[in-house]
Amino acid sequence: MLKQIIAKFRNEEDGAVTVDWVVLTAAVVGLAIAAYSTIESSAQDLIDAAAVAVDGEDDF
Numbered sequence: 001m002l003k004q005i006i007a008k009f010r011n012e013e014d015g016a017v018t019v020d021w022v023v024l025t026a027a028v029v030g031l032a033i034a035a036y037s038t039i040e041s042s043a044q045d046l047i048d049a050a051a052v053a054v055d056g057e058d059d060f
């Protein structure tokens with residue numbers, strides 16, 4: 001009886017699909033966070049450079 005339960009548990013693959021989705025979702029979220037932090041720092045540098053350029057202009 002116990003051998004049958006263990007054999008059935010080892011052959012069951014429904015949980016493996018769930019684990020795959022969790023791992024893939026975590027990887028996508030991790031890549032999105034990495035991309036966001038890179039874009040944010042580059043955008044902030046661009047904003048700062050634009051502010052300096054606008055501040056240096058003499059409109060009068």
